[in-house]
Amino acid sequence: MKKLLVIIKREYWNRLRTKSFIITTLLGPFIIVSSAVVPGLLFSMKTGGASKVVVVDETGRLYEAVRESLLRRGDGGGNDAKRAPDSTAAPPSDREAQMRKAGEALEAHYEVTQVATGGRTLEEVKADLNGRGVRGELDVYLVIPKDILEQNGKVEYHARNLSDVITKLQVQDRLNRAIIEQRMRDANIDNARVRELNRQAGMSEFKIKEGAEERGDGGSSFGLAMFVGIFIYMGILMYGQVILSAVVEEKTTRVSEVLFSSVRPFHLMMGKLVGVSLVAITQYAVWAVLFGVFTLYGVGMMAASGMDVALPRMPLSFFIYALLFFVVGFLMYATIYVLVGSMVTTEKEAGQMIMPLIFLSVISIYMAFPVIRNPNSTFAFWVSIAPFFSPITMLVRIVTETPPFWQIALSLGVGLASVVLFVWAAARIYRVGMLMYGKSASIPEVLRWIRQT
Amino acid sequence: MSEEVATLALERVSKKFDDFVAVDELSLEVHAGRIFGLIGPNGAGKTTTIRMIVNILAPDSGSIKLFGERMSERLQDRIGYLPEERGLYKKMRVGEQLRYFGELKGLSAREADAQLDRWLARLKLSEWKTHKTDELSKGMQQKIQFIATVMHSPDLLILDEVFSGLDPVNAELLKDVLLELKAERRTIIFSTHMMSQAEQLCDDICLINRSRKVLEGSLREVKSSFGRRAVALRAEGAEGALQDARLVSSVKPYGDYVEALLADGADAQELLHRLVETGARVTRFEQVEPSLHDIFLQKVGESA
Numbered sequence: 137m138k139k140l141l142v143i144i145k146r147e148y149w150n151r152l153r154t155k156s157f158i159i160t161t162l163l164g165p166f167i168i169v170s171s172a173v174v175p176g177l178l179f180s181m182k183t184g185g186a187s188k189v190v191v192v193d194e195t196g197r198l199y200e201a202v203r204e205s206l207l208r209r210g211d212g213g214g215n216d217a218k219r220a221p222d223s224t225a226a227p228p229s230d231r232e233a234q235m236r237k238a239g240e241a242l243e244a245h246y247e248v249t250q251v252a253t254g255g256r257t258l259e260e261v262k263a264d265l266n267g268r269g270v271r272g273e274l275d276v277y278l279v280i281p282k283d284i285l286e287q288n289g290k291v292e293y294h295a296r297n298l299s300d301v302i303t304k305l306q307v308q309d310r311l312n313r314a315i316i317e318q319r320m321r322d323a324n325i326d327n328a329r330v331r332e333l334n335r336q337a338g339m340s341e342f343k344i345k346e347g348a349e350e351r352g353d354g355g356s357s358f359g360l361a362m363f364v365g366i367f368i369y370m371g372i373l374m375y376g377q378v379i380l381s382a383v384v385e386e387k388t389t390r391v392s393e394v395l396f397s398s399v400r401p402f403h404l405m406m407g408k409l410v411g412v413s414l415v416a417i418t419q420y421a422v423w424a425v426l427f428g429v430f431t432l433y434g435v436g437m438m439a440a441s442g443m444d445v446a447l448p449r450m451p452l453s454f455f456i457y458a459l460l461f462f463v464v465g466f467l468m469y470a471t472i473y474v475l476v477g478s479m480v481t482t483e484k485e486a487g488q489m490i491m492p493l494i495f496l497s498v499i500s501i502y503m504a505f506p507v508i509r510n511p512n513s514t515f516a517f518w519v520s521i522a523p524f525f526s527p528i529t530m531l532v533r534i535v536t537e538t539p540p541f542w543q544i545a546l547s548l549g550v551g552l553a554s555v556v557l558f559v560w561a562a563a564r565i566y567r568v569g570m571l572m573y574g575k576s577a578s579i580p581e582v583l584r585w586i587r588q589t
Numbered sequence: 590m591s592e593e594v595a596t597l598a599l600e601r602v603s604k605k606f607d608d609f610v611a612v613d614e615l616s617l618e619v620h621a622g623r624i625f626g627l628i629g630p631n632g633a634g635k636t637t638t639i640r641m642i643v644n645i646l647a648p649d650s651g652s653i654k655l656f657g658e659r660m661s662e663r664l665q666d667r668i669g670y671l672p673e674e675r676g677l678y679k680k681m682r683v684g685e686q687l688r689y690f691g692e693l694k695g696l697s698a699r700e701a702d703a704q705l706d707r708w709l710a711r712l713k714l715s716e717w718k719t720h721k722t723d724e725l726s727k728g729m730q731q732k733i734q735f736i737a738t739v740m741h742s743p744d745l746l747i748l749d750e751v752f753s754g755l756d757p758v759n760a761e762l763l764k765d766v767l768l769e770l771k772a773e774r775r776t777i778i779f780s781t782h783m784m785s786q787a788e789q790l791c792d793d794i795c796l797i798n799r800s801r802k803v804l805e806g807s808l809r810e811v812k813s814s815f816g817r818r819a820v821a822l823r824a825e826g827a828e829g830a831l832q833d834a835r836l837v838s839s840v841k842p843y844g845d846y847v848e849a850l851l852a853d854g855a856d857a858q859e860l861l862h863r864l865v866e867t868g869a870r871v872t873r874f875e876q877v878e879p880s881l882h883d884i885f886l887q888k889v890g891e892s893a
Binding site: 138142143389392395400584 | 607640643644645646662665666668670672674675676677678679681689690692693694695734737
């Protein structure tokens with residue numbers, strides 16, 4: 137027992153002190169947050185000054201409205217009108233909307249000029265404008281056809297760079313608004329009135345529950361559950377790999393033979409499992425604290441700037457369950473990693489043998505989606521009981537529609553039982569496998585080792 | 590031999606791997622304060638035997654008794670094992686690594702620190718204590734491994750090819766240490782293919798081949814039981830006599846002399862007579878003990 141503690145201590149401290157652990161632990165949250173935000177920011181960055189837009193207005197009536205619409209600042213167009221007061225926190229529904237917002241945030245500037253046809257044919261004008269475009273004198277030119285106000289004509293958008301989607305969408309938005317408003321004016325309809333009547337009806341969410349009604353949080357609790365699930369999954373993959381290389385290292389450097397003459401293989405294996413699990417838990421605890429601070433700080437900032445933010449409402453029990461399922465799930469997968477590590481001779485081989493296990497964990501992420509839609513189906517029940525899947529699927533069920541306690545307990549029980557089973561089998565494979573050099577063990581061989589006493 | 594309990598006693602120990610018999614009914618005794626050579630060709634079953642002694646493998650049948658007791662985890666702490674394939678954590682610092690191995694042998698962290706400092710100084714490695722292991726040369730790592738084996742003052746040391754990778758200076762240093770340990774009445778089991786080393790160090794030997802014991806006893810007994818069957822000879826024109834199969838079974842050249850192994854039933858006197866008869870000029874004629882090397886070759890050849 138004393139020796140087991142010595143092993144755990146070494147596995148724990150030696151990993152905790154490494155530079156890579158300290159760096160990933162402290163910077164992890166920053167990296168995750170920035171990897172979500174930075175690409176969007178970079179994409180919406182407009183470098184190189186204002187876009188020069190030239191308008192060829194064949195209707196002869198739209199230029200002023202278009203120009204005004206394009207130059208108007210801070211008000212992005214149609215998108216704003218749709219926004220109901222109650223749903224400010226709702227995430228943009230699709231990528232396009234997100235890009236538009238990103239573009240607005242940076243307020244693209246335009247220089248708008250008009251070109252009169254002056255008796256030339258449209259082809260001649262276009263040829264001239266194309267030439268100017270090639271010389272870099274303009275970025276975009278628009279051809280507004282005569283019939284745009286009465287019929288379904290299409291505006292031609294010519295640009296030097298069609299990949300600049302943000303500019304394109306913004307121009308399209310603002311052009312649309314100008315044209316629609318012009319049509320309304322032509323039909324004698326009051327623009328302001330239309331905009332007012334057009335605002336959307338809000339929807340408040342409530343979760344069905346016994347007792348007091350509980351206000352929904354716009355899906356953010358589900359987001360948190362998925363986040364936690366994916367974190368568990370990441371932890372399993374990351375630290376599974378850590379355990380795997382530790383086992384393979386001891387095998388290839390033959391340290392195992394020296395160690396086996398001092399301690400029981402079972403203690404060595406358990407020391408490794410427990411030690412590395414503690415490292416993982418330490419890292420996650422630090423991350424949880426950092427994220428907590430971020431969230432509180434971030435929400436405080438947003439609240440101060442007048443935004444209405446819905447924080448996920450999670451009962452404490454969720455976090456306790458999350459921790460339990462993390463530990464059970466981690467041990468379940470990690471034991472298999474140990475087992476594979478003791479079977480192979482190089483890490484490369486280990487990578488191949490571990491593939492099925494990685495597939496299992498990926499599948500359990502996918503399983504989460506049908507479970508969300510129908511958390512009380514028979515399918516959801518079995519999937520959330522089955523080992524390997526339960527750590528993620530059961531958590532999703534707990535968030536969406538908390539199942540009866542016995543189901544959670546059953547899921548944990550099955551998980552624990554399989555951990556015990558795997559540890560038992562792995563211990564038998566480990567003590568033989570760690571002393572087999574030269575070639576990787578085959579599956580029949582391994583099964584024989586398990587049966588041996 | 591004596592009334593005292595053997596440090597190690599194996600009784601009819603067998604171990605099979607699937608259908609392959611690695612060790613077959615092996616019995617042997619090792620006594621306190623002696624250096625015991627476990628020798629044999631590759632694949633003879635030495636490593637399996639050692640692994641059973643250090644409790645890494647369990648025998649299928651037979652008993653292994655250490656200090657008169659059945660092997661147990663507690664007894665493991667009284668053994669030091671240096672495997673043939675070295676095993677050190679490459680990225681760990683020398684001092685921390687040794688402390689870890691010491692603690693796994695039941696030392697407290699403080700005892701381990703004291704011992705490792707003493708041993709690092711003894712083997713002239715003190716300045717490497719804070720270096721990472723993979724910064725050390727192979728020979729130095731070998732000495733570190735040796736410290737890991739002896740730092741908990743085991744009563745029984747099992748050394749598998751302990752001199753491999755050491756230069757003559759370090760080999761000599763290690764040999765001195767082994768003799769000191771022997772003087773402290775610690776028991777050493779020494780496994781090697783290098784017969785000259787076994788010959789220099791061992792008190793007793795056991796030769797195993799193809800999973801069975803073929804020879805056992807004190808080095809002196811073993812040698813004398815082989816009789817003085819070899820002749821060291823330096824002579825001109827000796828070819829004729831040496832080619833006589835009735836007199837000489839084999840001839841091996843050694844620098845400026847040859848060693849002739851006498852054929853069964855032949856006598857050294859007869860050979861000398863024959864040499865003189867055939868007109869050879871003899872400048873050296875000496876009956877020598879067979880070397881362990883020759884005994885090894887002969888015994889392994891016989892049982893093949």
